[in-house]
Amino acid sequence: xxxxxxxxxxxxxxxxxxxxxxxxxxxxxxxxxxxxxxxxxxxxxxxxxxxxxxxxxxxxxxxxxxxxxxxxxxxxxxxxxxxxxxxxxxxxxxxxxxxxxxxxxxxxxxxxxxx
Amino acid sequence: xxxxxxxxxxxxxxxxxxxxxxxxxxxxxxxxxxxxxxxxxxxxxxxxxxxxxxxxxxxxxxxxxxxxxxxxxxxxxxxxxxxxxxxxxxxxxxxxxxxxxxxxxxxxxxxxxxx
Numbered sequence: 001x002x003x004x005x006x007x008x009x010x011x012x013x014x015x016x017x018x019x020x021x022x023x024x025x026x027x028x029x030x031x032x033x034x035x036x037x038x039x040x041x042x043x044x045x046x047x048x049x050x051x052x053x054x055x056x057x058x059x060x061x062x063x064x065x066x067x068x069x070x071x072x073x074x075x076x077x078x079x080x081x082x083x084x085x086x087x088x089x090x091x092x093x094x095x096x097x098x099x100x101x102x103x104x105x106x107x108x109x110x111x112x113x114x115x
Numbered sequence: 116x117x118x119x120x121x122x123x124x125x126x127x128x129x130x131x132x133x134x135x136x137x138x139x140x141x142x143x144x145x146x147x148x149x150x151x152x153x154x155x156x157x158x159x160x161x162x163x164x165x166x167x168x169x170x171x172x173x174x175x176x177x178x179x180x181x182x183x184x185x186x187x188x189x190x191x192x193x194x195x196x197x198x199x200x201x202x203x204x205x206x207x208x209x210x211x212x213x214x215x216x217x218x219x220x221x222x223x224x225x226x227x228x229x230x
Contacts, residue, residue: 092216
């Protein structure tokens with residue numbers, strides 16, 4: 001079956017612009033999480049969605065937002081982009097959020113460069 | 116609060132030698148522990164996970180890890196390194212209420228295999 005699909009794979013934006021990233025989870029998966037990966041800060045949790053509801057949010061400013069649709073697809077949005085937002089953004093999906101027996105499957109990520 | 120410390124940002128071993136990647140965690144609740152591998156320009160792939168069952172966990176590609184509560188450690192080992200093991204490895208922790216979807220990652224260890 002198809003894996004987690006993130007689009008686009010690469011993106012270049014200018015400071016001050018906004019950007020929307022998309023994540024399509026594995027079919028049947030209802031839980032989606034987003035992570036930011038940078039050389040300096042490593043992998044950091046952004047937020048988690050299940051059944052269109054945000055369950056958890058990481059320590060990021062309000063410029064970072066997300067949502068989940070009824071088909072479990074998720075988008076994240078970053079407004080007023082800063083140079084420091086340049087990162088690899090990873091999406092992960094799983095069947096359900098709380099079960100220890102589920103595995104989080106990661107997409108290949110979207111590489112965002114802010115210039 | 117939960118945290119992960121990976122000792123050694125870079126580890127280099129010879130092909131055929133033992134691989135040992137160190138991970139120590141801190142958690143106020145019984146932890147779930149994970150090891151992920153990331154190849155260049157790729158997402159994360161789960162190697163193995165500990166979710167309070169057997170303390171010695173076997174994963175894919177010949178890797179295994181042992182949960183030692185007294186040492187708060189979850190070190191990753193492989194008896195004989197292969198060139199294809201060269202990648203970055205991440206240890207991660209979550210708790211019973213987060214399952215696999217809200218992970219706290221270590222800073223990563225880049226593994227180099229010398230021929």
